[in-house]
Amino acid sequence: MQTAYLNGTLLPLAEARVPAMDRGFLFGDGAYEVIPVYSRRPFRLSEHLRRLRHTLAGIRLENPHDDAEWTRLIDEIIARNEGEDQSVYLQITRGADTKRNHAFPAVVTPTVFIMSEPLVTPPPAQRDTGIAAVSAPDVRWLRCDLKTTSLLANCLLRQLAADAGCVETILFRDGFLTEGAASNIFVVKNGALLAPPKNHLMLPGITYDVVLELAASHGLKCEVRDVLEEEVRAADELWMTSSTKEVLPITVLDGQAIGAGKPGPVFRDMYAWYQNFKQKVMRGGG
Numbered sequence: 001m002q003t004a005y006l007n008g009t010l011l012p013l014a015e016a017r018v019p020a021m022d023r024g025f026l027f028g029d030g031a032y033e034v035i036p037v038y039s040r041r042p043f044r045l046s047e048h049l050r051r052l053r054h055t056l057a058g059i060r061l062e063n064p065h066d067d068a069e070w071t072r073l074i075d076e077i078i079a080r081n082e083g084e085d086q087s088v089y090l091q092i093t094r095g096a097d098t099k100r101n102h103a104f105p106a107v108v109t110p111t112v113f114i115m116s117e118p119l120v121t122p123p124p125a126q127r128d129t130g131i132a133a134v135s136a137p138d139v140r141w142l143r144c145d146l147k148t149t150s151l152l153a154n155c156l157l158r159q160l161a162a163d164a165g166c167v168e169t170i171l172f173r174d175g176f177l178t179e180g181a182a183s184n185i186f187v188v189k190n191g192a193l194l195a196p197p198k199n200h201l202m203l204p205g206i207t208y209d210v211v212l213e214l215a216a217s218h219g220l221k222c223e224v225r226d227v228l229e230e231e232v233r234a235a236d237e238l239w240m241t242s243s244t245k246e247v248l249p250i251t252v253l254d255g256q257a258i259g260a261g262k263p264g265p266v267f268r269d270m271y272a273w274y275q276n277f278k279q280k281v282m283r284g285g286g
C-alpha cells in the first residue's frame with residue numbers, strides 16, 4: 001500500500017481526495033517536483049527545492065514550507081513507502097475557493113500533496129538499441145522554466161510520440177531545439193556535446209546539470225548554446241535526459257536514423273559515468 005501526504009495528514013494514496021473546487025483541478029494552478037530517491041536518499045534535494053522555490057515565485061504562490069520542513073515530509077514519505085529506489089512526486093496548488101474565478105482567492109490555503117512511486121529506470125533494451133522519437137513545434141507558453149502542473153501541452157506533445165509508437169517528442173521553436181515533452185535533449189557532433197542554454201524556453205533539468213558536470217569532469221568538450229533544428233537532425237548522437245529516464249540514446253527521429261542509427265560511443269561513456277556516479281554519489285545522497 002502506498003502512503004501519501006495531503007495537507008498535514010499521512011494516508012493511503014487510494015484514499016487521498018481534494019475538493020472539486022481546488023484550483024489545481026479547475027485551472028492547473030500549481031507547482032510540482034519529481035525527486036528521484038536512491039537507496040532511500042533523495043538525490044539533489046536542495047536543488048529540487050530551489051527549483052520549486054523558483055516555480056512558486058514565478059506563479060506568485062507562497063512557499064508553504066521551509067526547506068527543513070520539506071525535507072522532513074519527504075523523508076517521512078520515503079520511510080513509509082516500499083522500495084530502496086523511489087520517485088517522490090510533490091505538488092502545491094493554490095487551493096480551493098468557493099467560486100470559480102481566474103483571479104486568485106483573497107485568502108489562499110494551498111493544497112500540499114506528496115506521494116511516492118517506484119523508480120522505474122528504462123529497460124536495458126532501450127539503452128542497447130536506443131529509442132525512437134518524433135518532433136513537433138513547441139506550442140507551449142513562454143515560461144517553460146517553471147515546473148507547473150498545467151501540463152496539457154506537454155501531455156498532447158508526448159501523446160504524439162505514443163501514437164507513433166515512440167518514446168519522446170522533441171520540440172522545436174522558431175527553428176531551434178528547446179527540449180523534449182518531458183525531458184531535456186543533448187546533441188553530440190564531432191565528439192562534442194551540445195546543449196541549449198537554460199532560459200524561459202526549457203525546464204532547467206537536474207539531470208541536465210549532472211550530464212554537463214560529468215562531461216566537464218571527464219574532459220568531454222561541451223558547448224551550451226542555441227542548437228538549430230538542422231543540427232539535431234544531422235547529429236552524430238542524440239540523447240534525452242530526465243530524473244526517471246536518466247540518459248537515453250535517441251537513434252531514430254521522425255523515422256530517420258540519427259548518426260549510425262545505434263547508440264554511439266559518447267553515449268556509452270556518459271552512461272558508464274552516470275552509473276558510476278549513481279553508485280558512488282547518488283546512493284550516498286550526494
Ligand code: PDD
Pocket residue numbers: 034154179180181182183184202203204205206207208241242243244
Ligand atoms: N519531467 N523538461 C521537461 C519538460 C520535463 O518534464 C522534465 C522532467 C525534464 C527533466 O528534468 P529533470 O532532469 O529534473 O527530471 C525536462 C519529470 C520527470 C516529470 O514531469 O515527470
